[in-house]
Amino acid sequence: MSRARLRDRLRYPVWNDAERRPRAPLRLALAFVLVAVALVVGGLAARALGLPAPFGTVFPMLAVVAATLLAARYVDRRRLADLGLRREPGWLADLAAGLALGVLLQALIAAVGLAAGWFRVADTFVGTAAGAGSVLLVFLAVGFYEELVARGLLLVNVAEGLRFAGGRVAVGAALVVSSAVFGLLHASNPGASLASTLGIALAGAFLGVGFVLTGRLSFPVGVHVSWNAAQGLLLGFPVSGLGVDAAVVDLEPTGPTLATGGSFGPEAGLLGAGAVAVGTVATVAWVRVREGDGGVDPRVAVPDLRRRPE
Template structure:
């Protein structure tokens, strides 16, 4: 199942890249491909593996919503920091700012896209891949080791999948892998996918819908602020977007520190949640 899901997500990424000939087409194809892949993964996990939704990291309750809110704020704040640092150093320049009806419609469609992508990718890569690996190893090694292996492998898969995107490179793949570590850290420390889902959604939306950067190599052509990179690619990420540059790497590292601080402040301790390694299955008579 795990291999099938990863291959399916990779195919969806490739098809999206090939068919993204206009903003509307790009958004539509990405929503359909990400949504169908995520739904397929949920159905298989739920009815074949017999996992509960909670075991996949979506234990929706008051605490989950609070953690989601933190993730949403953090993802947007990190991307805003990239934008402001880029402006202050002249590595990034603002070309235009607009709030016309067409632009607002385009931005709203991007928000819908990134909500679907954020939920689907977190469900598959953290909820299924990371959890499957951690649960499989738990009976042989410690919770910390099992969760760490799951974290690293799922992050590597995350990076490799994005290697199929336009303008990708070794640098972008390594950076996206590091982003996968950041997202996975929110999961293994809290035991839920609320924090990584929030970060994933708002990071992508702020990146592409607010500040006009390419999102993992994809330029959707509509945003409230149009920007251009005029600093070195090693810093700005060039055509792939900030994630492939030092600005993005710096934001990811800051994001990890913020996640660790939040989990310790909210839950009183900083440890790998053992629930990530213990299956909670759904059995029917």
């Protein structure tokens, strides 16, 4: 075997000659190393600078956003549109619809739980306006950076790496993988359990459906932000195990943990799972109404490379 052929065989598993960039597994590995380093360095920098809350919390998230964008440009060799950052007709309507849907789903959880006697109103107008503003800023950062990483980076790269299996199969598998990782990333939160991890994974699938049907992050970002904000700031529920010090109405779970999610919040219970199911159906219906088609956006698995293949 000639040296050139041996070199090509050794290079094939890690390098895509047609696209002139690393293959998907290596791209993801390099990207997540950058993200992990950014998270650690961002946290250390926030402490060193003595940034007060909520900026000390938000700063590492912004560092992760920067690392993700750098990985997209220099490792993935892709345009930002591939991450779902598409400023095109419909993106603003998707954002508004997502924001509305997150609030409506949390209202549904509260209404059903109160009607069943599983929640009680423990207090009203808890905390201060300044505290609520700080929490809202964190929720805005969380909603954007988690969607950018979980959907824009992870789901897209997995879908591209599995294109050989066909577009629908690739996107479906990527949706499963990204949702499972999303659940596992919340498995160390306070009060986490197998039920909460499965519930967060289901929520990740719900958010992923909004992304793969539109090809844009605006809808899932809207849902993610308003789901967390309504859950914590409006209703006083724990948000993925994390307590919130400000709320309009503080609802305390009194019913079975299987239904309410207990100290982790609704995502760990049947109420949260039911809301996710309703939200998924509503997402498909929204896309059908907006675009006349509920199919997967083909752009999710097809990269728009900065250096196009020759």
